[in-house]
Each structure stands twice: as structure tokens, then as C-alpha cells.
Amino acid sequence: MTEQSNQSTYAPAKVWTPPASNGGMFANINRPVAGPTHEAELPVGKHPLQLYSLATPNGQKVTIMLEELLAAGHSGAEYDAWLIRINEGAQFSSGFVDVNPNSKIPALMDRSGGEPVRVFESGSILLYLAEKFNAFVPTTLAGRTETLNWLFWQMGSGPLLGGGFGHFYAYAPEKLQYPIDRYAMEVKRQLDVLERQLANNRYVAGGEYTIADMAIWPWYGALVQGELYEAGEFLSVHEYKHVRRWADEIAARPAVIRGRKVNRVRGNPEEQVPERHSAADLD
């Protein structure tokens, strides 16, 4: 164990008030209230499914699923993917809030039936699509339950990796030992949970590739491949050999390679497809 440093001199006031600015990444879009900040309609394209998103790990879950569905021959999964620039506050438009009152990407509108159906929360979107197309979720109660166990595991665990470890290790204006130690401990514990599961299973929920893999891979797969927060060495990700074997296998899937590019506006320009309106945008 390393010695504690960064002893805090902060004493919370009796009643919290928002700071003018704290210099942290995303501080400019944080607000203590919900609801829209401005009136603006969302665009609507020609396909049944309208996705409003960005290629963060949560966004990638859904574009990977849509590309997997299309690769498996589900033509009803054709989609328009519109770019939502969260660092510019596009998630607070009235149109976006109508689709997701929580103002976070990804958000999906299914316009294939009479009344449009809104779907928000990446886990809910994955499950909705799996049920709609009867794909990537086992049909037995036991198999389906194990898949949902891991899907919900990711939805509960991911914020400790992203909002906890990633925020304090990569984004906070100061490097504070206490939160970095706390969340590094938890993330390594989570990686070990996956390591033990993947030691005995090809995919996270067993022998079948499911929405659980699609939810977990953009976070923990990217982490062990050293692509998240440049934290591979810090977290000694080489220790998790079964997670790495699984991450490499998923990364090589053509639909995953395609899905990761959709709504991407950072990194290698060849990997960036800011909006997707037809398969040709990715070919």
C-alpha cells in the first residue's frame, strides 16, 4: 500500500451550492437540475430506428448491437445514427429530453410501428432490441437470466469505472489519492470478477455471444486493451489474461469494428463516421 497524500482541507458548507467552475472535464455541462435548456427538434431520417448518440463506451454498446443485428440479417434494424455532441449540451435540447428525460446518450426512437417508442438507458436499449429481433439473448429462462445478470452487473458496475476511476484518474483537475485508490481497488476487483467468469466461459454469460458481451466489452474490453483512460499499465491489465482473450475475440468481430466507428468524432480520422444513414457510410 502506498502512503496517503493530498490531505483535504475542504470543509463542506451547511448547504451545498454549485461552484462557478471547478475546472474538471465536463464541468461546463454539469447542472444540478434536469429538463431542457433550449428548444430544438431532433432530426428524423428514413429508417425505422433513430439513434441519437456519441461513440462513448455507452454509445458503442448500441451501435455494436445494431451492426450485429444487420450482420445477422435483421433488415428491420436499419438505423439512422445522429450525432449528439454532449460537450456542447445537445443532450439538453427539448427534442432530446423528450426521448430521454435523463439527458444522456444513447437514446433511441423506434418509429417502425404506429406510435413511436422511446428507449433510453443503454441496457434497456440492448434488451429492447434483443427482444424485438429475438437475437443475442438466449431463449431458455436460465440462459436469459444469466445474460441479464451480467447486463445488470455492467449497468451497476460501469459508473464506478467511468464516473469513479476514470473521472478521478483522467479528468479531475487535481490527482487525488483517496478517490483514485478507492476506485482503482474497485475496478481491479471488477476485472477479477470477469477474469474468473471468463476462465470457464467463452463469453460472459456462457457459450453464447449475447448483449451482456456487448454491454461489457466497450468498457472492460477497452480497459484491458489499454484504450480507456490510458490506464492499462496503472491497473496492470496484463494480469487479466482471460479477459484479454475475450476482449481480443470480440474486437475482431466485423460488426464490432463497424459499430465502434459510428458517431465517433475523436481519434484516428479513418475510424470516424460521425453520422450513419446507410451501410455504405461504413463500407
Ligand SMILES: N[C@@H](CCC(=O)N[C@@H](CS)C(=O)NCC(=O)O)C(=O)O
Ligand atoms: N446509464 C446511462 C449512462 C449514459 C451516460 O452516462 N451517457 C453519457 C456519455 S457516456 C452522457 O450522455 N453524458 C452527458 C451528460 O452527462 O450531460 C446509460 O447506460 O445509458
